[in-house]
Each structure stands twice: as structure tokens, then as C-alpha cells.
Amino acid sequence: MSAFSLKMDIAENRFFNGETSTLFSRQQAQQARRFHQKMTGYKPTPLVPLNELAALFGVKKILVKDESQRFGLNAFKMLGGSYAIARLLCEKYHSDINELSFEKLKSSIKEKMTFATTTDGNHGRGVAWAAQQLGQNAVIYMPKGSAQERVDAILRLGAECIVTDMNYDDTVRFTMQTALKNGWEVVQDTAWEGYTKIPTWIMQGYATLADEAVEQIASMGISRPTHVLLQGGVGAMAGGVLGYLTDVYGAKNLHSIIVEPALADCLYRSGVKGQIVNVGGDMATIMAGLACGEPNPLGWEVLRNCATQFVSCQDAVAALGMRVLGNPFGCDSRIISGESGAVGVGLLAAVHFNPQREVLMHQLKLDSNSVVLVISTEGDTDVKHYREVVWEGKHPAVQ
Incomplete structure (x- = not known):
């Protein structure tokens, strides 16, 4: 060779x-x-x-x-998004993660929630999938240049998917600002001051x-x-x-x-x-x-x-x-x-x-x-x- x-x-x-x-x-x-x-x-x-x-x-x-x-x-990305959403819901409804499944969580949600995130594809797909499994909403933002196939995979899971004209990190900041304004829960796999849990x-x-x-x-x-x-x-x-x-x-x-x-x-x-x-x-x-x-x-x-x-x-x-x-x-x-x-x-x-x-x-x-x-x-x-x-x-x- x-x-x-x-x-x-x-x-x-x-x-x-x-x-x-x-x-x-x-x-x-x-x-x-x-x-x-x-x-x-x-x-x-x-x-x-x-x-x-x-x-x-x-x-x-x-x-x-x-x-x-x-x-x-x-x-692999759904492993993180699904677990974080479950922990978030357990905290909101005072439940123990060790005793709950997605099915039990779904029945405990009393009001419709929207989960938002920035993704290059796989993480957003995982969050959209978890939201769909729980009967909730998801809004997924993607950076410029994202592949249409990855966008379509998210849309097929019932989420809203928006491709920005910014790079990944600027899109993360935009997602955070938009979610804060709309009262959405951000499920992001990066951290910053005040956002670590x-x-x-x-x-x-x-x-x-x-x-x-x-x-x-x-x-x-x-x-x-x-x-x-x-x-x-x-x-x-x-x-x-x-x-x-x-x-x-x-x-x-x-x-x-x-x-x-x-x-x-x-x-x-x-x-x-x-x-x-x-x-x-x-x-x-x-x-x-x-x-x-x-x-x-x-x-x-x-x-x-x-x-x-x-x-x-x-x-x-x-x-x-x-x-x-x-x-x-x-x-x-x-x-x-x-x-x-x-x-x-x-x-x-x-x-x-x-x-x-x-x-x-x-x-x-x-x-x-x-x-x-x-x-x-x-x-x-x-x-x-x-x-x-x-x-x-x-x-x-x-x-």
C-alpha cells in the first residue's frame, strides 16, 4: 500500500x-x-x-x-438529551429519576413544554426525539451550512428546525436569548456561567x-x-x-x-x-x-x-x-x-x-x-x- x-x-x-x-x-x-x-x-x-x-x-x-x-x-447523542430532559422533569415535578421511566414522566407532565437547543444535527435530533416521545414541543436551531438531510431528520420527528446564518457558537447564544424570551427550556450540551446543571x-x-x-x-x-x-x-x-x-x-x-x-x-x-x-x-x-x-x-x-x-x-x-x-x-x-x-x-x-x-x-x-x-x-x-x-x-x- x-x-x-x-x-x-x-x-x-x-x-x-x-x-x-x-x-x-x-x-x-x-x-x-x-x-x-x-x-x-x-x-x-x-x-x-x-x-x-x-x-x-x-x-x-x-x-x-x-x-x-x-x-x-x-x-449516540440522544443519550444525553433524553437523560437531561428526564432529570429536568424530575426536578420540576419532584420525582426520583431512579424510580421513573419516560412513560411515567409523560403522564406526569401537566403543561406543554418547549425544549430548545443548538445542534450540528445529532444532538438536536436526540432532543427532538425525546420531546416527541414525551408529547412535548422542540425548537432546534442549526448553524449555517448544515446538511439538509440532518434538517429533514429533525423535522420528521415533529420539531421546528431553523438554520441560522451564524456559526455554531453564535447560534448557541441566539438560541439562549430566544428561549429566555419565550420561556422555553434550553437543553444544550455546552456550559457557561449560570448554565451548568x-x-x-x-x-x-x-x-x-x-x-x-x-x-x-x-x-x-x-x-x-x-x-x-x-x-x-x-x-x-x-x-x-x-x-x-x-x-x-x-x-x-x-x-x-x-x-x-x-x-x-x-x-x-x-x-x-x-x-x-x-x-x-x-x-x-x-x-x-x-x-x-x-x-x-x-x-x-x-x-x-x-x-x-x-x-x-x-x-x-x-x-x-x-x-x-x-x-x-x-x-x-x-x-x-x-x-x-x-x-x-x-x-x-x-x-x-x-x-x-x-x-x-x-x-x-x-x-x-x-x-x-x-x-x-x-x-x-x-x-x-x-x-x-x-x-x-x-x-x-x-x-
Whole structure:
């Protein structure tokens, strides 16, 4: 196979201290998972071993958590939105989350509510789905350039969907102002001063997938992963999942790598500086779910304390991951992974094909004993673009 070089900037986390968070612990994740288990259609998403790809890449195991099979929604995001809405309703009606299901919550709602959020697609779809399940309203705002297919998926769930002429972070601010004026409840997966409770619940809800993965890893007879690759974005998923994993395995026992698009690498830049750094502009990356320029301070605290490395990479890395997963090596299973979902495997592939492979493997502490956990956070949520990448070769690895 060809050798080629894709842009990957790797930064060591000089501010790592290994301090875990009580907010994003095993206990909190298991409470969220118990709630999700009561939902109709719940089942753990597959943890897929790619043994032949692992042998090719020179590691012991590659384990991919395939979130395309989550509640038929093609992405993991509903885990956070549904749990946060449930916690919000429990607080409003003085109920115990441990004793309630969505069905019981639906019967307890005494007045129609409207949930609002900003999304690049998957989070808004999850909020719209949860609102529909509860018989409530949802208003979803999306930044400019959002794919029509993602808009249509939200509309099919009965929500109102509005595409703005602003980038993601400015749309978040607009959503907050509009919701405040109209008396709507904001269910946003990023936090700011005075708005931390709901983002905390969302992040705790995301950890359901990590609790499943830990259980699945143990069932394979594997004591623990040595590495985990997590997508950046605002850092909500990465923070929630890493918080849980470090509580289970210990931060010093897990080499955690946070991966972002170079066009929206706010966590990478924050990791280099040791404090939050915002990124502005259009952030026109193909990784729509990661096109966020302002870190979630709750997630950032976990990542600053416990992440091993931060990586900023070009879009072709994600496109490579989509093709590798969609065209499996040897007898490995096929995984349909979207732009944001595939960047972890894309990074592993980009390292393998790089002329400086050995140097990069050493830098990432990857070797024949490495067990790598990767989260494929979404499937082909934009089918048109998925086919342009996988069929037509858009964003090629080799020019």
C-alpha cells in the first residue's frame, strides 16, 4: 500500500494531574444507564473488534463502539438529551429519576413544554426525539451550512428546525436569548456561567455508552483498554466518557487521545495553553458534529486533568477513517461511520500509512500490546456526503 502523510498535530498534555471528577463517575453513569434501560428499544450498541485491522496496524486490539445503532437514530447523542430532559422533569415535578421511566414522566407532565437547543444535527435530533416521545414541543436551531438531510431528520420527528446564518457558537447564544424570551427550556450540551446543571446531566447521559463498553470489554476477557480515542467538539462527550473511564481504570492507566478537526481545534489549543482558548470563524470542517469553537468548561476541566494528548488533524483523516471502516480489512466487520464518528480510526490509519510511522507510534505509545477503544459516534447521518466520500473519493488521502 502507498505511504502518505496527512496533517496531524499532536500535543502532550503538560497539565495532566490525573484528578477524577465526582460529577462524571461510574456511579453517575450507571444511574443514567439504568434510566436508559427503561426506555423502549434500549439495547447496548455493539463493541466491534477489528482484529485483522489491529494486526495490520501493529496493535493488539482495536475495539470500535458502533453508535450508529443507538435507538434507530444513527448516533449516540440522544443519550444525553433524553437523560437531561428526564432529570429536568424530575426536578420540576419532584420525582426520583431512579424510580421513573419516560412513560411515567409523560403522564406526569401537566403543561406543554418547549425544549430548545443548538445542534450540528445529532444532538438536536436526540432532543427532538425525546420531546416527541414525551408529547412535548422542540425548537432546534442549526448553524449555517448544515446538511439538509440532518434538517429533514429533525423535522420528521415533529420539531421546528431553523438554520441560522451564524456559526455554531453564535447560534448557541441566539438560541439562549430566544428561549429566555419565550420561556422555553434550553437543553444544550455546552456550559457557561449560570448554565451548568443541564450540560452536566447531558454529559452523564453520554457515559451510558462507556458503561456498556467497559462491560463488553470485560466480557471479552480483556482487563482494560490501554488507549481510548475520543472526538473533541465542545468536549461534552469526551469529558463525560473520559471522566467515567478514568474513574473505572485510573487516569494514569489509560492513554487518552482527544481528536479534533484542524478547522475547529479549540480543545487542542486549550490543551497547549492549559486554559480555555476559543476558535472563531466558519469552522467549515466536514466533521459537522465537531465544528465547535468554544469548549464546554465542564468537559474542559476533565480533559485538562486527565487527557494524555490532544490531536488536531485535517479533514482527510476523518474521510480516510470512513473508507477504512466502510471497506473492512480481511474478515473484519463493516462499520458505517460518519464524518465525526470515523476520525479516531482515521487517525490510526493515518499513522500507519505515514512515512514517519514508527515515530508517530512511539509518540502515541502504540505498540503490539496496545488495546485501543474507539467510539464511532455516528453512522451516515448525511448519506449524500457519506457516499461522496466513500464512493467518489472526496477529501482524498493522496492528492
